[in-house]
Amino acid sequence: xxxxxxxxxxxxxxxxxxxxxxxxxxxxxxxxxxxxxxxxxxxxxxxxxxxxxxxxxxxxxxxxxxxxxxxxxxxxxxxxxxxxxxxxxxxxxxxxxxxxxxxxxxxxxxxxxxxxxxxxxxxxxxxxxxxxxxxxxxxxxxxxxxxxxxxxxxxxxxxxxxxxxxxxxxxxxxxxxxxxxxxxxxxxxxxxxxxxxxxxxxxxxxxxxxxxxxxxxxxxxxxxxxxxxxxxxxxxxxxxxxxxxxxxxxxxxxxxxxxxxxxxxxxxxxxxxxxxxxxxxxxxxxxxxxxxxxxxxxxxxxxxxxxxxxxxxxxxxxxxxxxxxxxxxxxxxxxxxxxxxxxxxxxxxxxxxxxxxxxxxxxxxxxxxxxxxxxxxxxxxxxxxxxxxxxxxxxxxxxxxxxxxxxxxxxxxxxxxxxxxxxxxxxxxxxxxxxxxxxxxxxxxxxxxxxxxxx
Numbered sequence: 001x002x003x004x005x006x007x008x009x010x011x012x013x014x015x016x017x018x019x020x021x022x023x024x025x026x027x028x029x030x031x032x033x034x035x036x037x038x039x040x041x042x043x044x045x046x047x048x049x050x051x052x053x054x055x056x057x058x059x060x061x062x063x064x065x066x067x068x069x070x071x072x073x074x075x076x077x078x079x080x081x082x083x084x085x086x087x088x089x090x091x092x093x094x095x096x097x098x099x100x101x102x103x104x105x106x107x108x109x110x111x112x113x114x115x116x117x118x119x120x121x122x123x124x125x126x127x128x129x130x131x132x133x134x135x136x137x138x139x140x141x142x143x144x145x146x147x148x149x150x151x152x153x154x155x156x157x158x159x160x161x162x163x164x165x166x167x168x169x170x171x172x173x174x175x176x177x178x179x180x181x182x183x184x185x186x187x188x189x190x191x192x193x194x195x196x197x198x199x200x201x202x203x204x205x206x207x208x209x210x211x212x213x214x215x216x217x218x219x220x221x222x223x224x225x226x227x228x229x230x231x232x233x234x235x236x237x238x239x240x241x242x243x244x245x246x247x248x249x250x251x252x253x254x255x256x257x258x259x260x261x262x263x264x265x266x267x268x269x270x271x272x273x274x275x276x277x278x279x280x281x282x283x284x285x286x287x288x289x290x291x292x293x294x295x296x297x298x299x300x301x302x303x304x305x306x307x308x309x310x311x312x313x314x315x316x317x318x319x320x321x322x323x324x325x326x327x328x329x330x331x332x333x334x335x336x337x338x339x340x341x342x343x344x345x346x347x348x349x350x351x352x353x354x355x356x357x358x359x360x361x362x363x364x365x366x367x368x369x370x371x372x373x374x375x376x377x378x379x380x381x382x383x384x385x386x387x388x389x390x391x392x393x394x395x396x397x398x399x400x401x402x403x404x405x406x407x408x409x410x411x412x413x414x415x416x417x418x419x420x421x422x423x424x425x426x427x428x429x430x431x432x433x434x435x436x437x438x439x440x441x442x443x444x445x446x447x448x449x450x451x452x453x454x455x
Contacts, residue, residue, distance in 0.1 A: 006383040007369035012067035013391030022057040024435040026421030029428025052344030062358035069250020097187035104179030122407035129403035131155035136453040189247040260320035265374035272313040277371035321370040328363025389444040395453040397443040
């Protein structure tokens with residue numbers, strides 16, 4: 001099956017939009033604690049691992065990882081069907097890993113200059129982004145590598161300017177941690193899928209190994225002594241590997257969708273399917289409320305009852321969206337059970353309760369989106385282009401705010417608006433919505449014109 005599943009793009013788009021929104025709202029505008037990371041609550045926003053619970057902000061990273069995993073069977077499966085050999089595909093995975101790692105290294109060092117109020121740092125960040133644009137642009141035709149090489153050289157020139165004109169100490173340990181995790185789990189997830197395609201038991205064995213290793217180390221810290229040398233730990237860390245659990249669950253969903261062909265939700269207009277889809281969505285805010293307010297056993301009972309109702313309503317439907325729904329319900333229930341076992345769900349430092357629960361919620365969102373996609377298809381329409389177009393160009397969406405939009409806003413004199421949000425929740429939220437809206441508009445504009453970055 002080569003048909004693109006819009007729901008996976010939409011999930012990735014939702015994750016990116018939430019990511020930009022949570023990072024651009026007014027941090028000193030007296031917004032409530034559930035608008036920020038669970039372990040970084042206001043008023044200090046200092047990291048506190050003793051705080052238990054998660055918020056909608058904590059769904060961003062695992063949902064992005066999950067969507068990446070779900071796309072692996074389509075991307076690699078398509079290459080296999082074209083007759084591309086395993087060796088060439090493996091080289092492609094390694095090349096992608098190194099490209100993303102270099103991307104994360106550039107972003108980390110570029111972030112050392114972040115003064116938007118001065119024109120020189122803003123121009124530097126704009127220059128670095130222009131270099132990234134050329135280096136990562138998927139240029140049509142055989143001469144695309146010339147543009148990519150020119151972009152890489154321009155990035156080097158900009159980093160030299162940053163080093164010698166701005167006096168910044170460039171370092172291998174100045175990295176974008178999100179991109180570094182993505183780079184490694186994309187590599188491992190790709191190899192894991194190639195190894196276990198058609199062998200679900202093998203993939204379950206890998207999941208079980210990660211689960212047991214993570215859970216044992218969470219309670220005993222016996223594996224903390226296993227660390228890579230300092231000179232390479234910017235690229236390879238064992239803490240990155242734990243997120244492979246979410247990616248592999250995503251690949252299972254991708255396999256289900258690929259096997260289903262076009263019949264992911266055959267009867268979206270039946271009232272039973274409509275109610276079940278609504279329950280899938282309802283369990284997401286319900287779970288966030290339960291984890292954040294620490295009403296764990298109320299949450300467990302509510303998810304059990306609502307999940308049972310959803311499964312009963314769809315008991316005669318064995319299509320892809322109900323299979324994914326059941327997988328999500330199972331993962332979420334296990335995540336709730338492991339909350340007290342792990343001493344409370346936390347994103348940082350992440351535990352199995354967090355990974356199981358957020359992956360389960362990702363499944364439920366995908367199930368809901370699949371129902372929406374099928375329902376819209378019956379009306380001759382497609383799923384929200386705002387979500388899908390944003391999700392198809394994740395690296396542009398990830399960088400364009402802090403390297404293009406913010407410098408330009410500051411250069412146009414809108415930087416003073418940021419100070420006006422202090423102590424004002426409405427303005428703090430409005431700031432985030434405006435910046436996020438600009439990101440979506442810019443990303444969709446480029447995507448519609450078939451301008452993509454390698455990711």
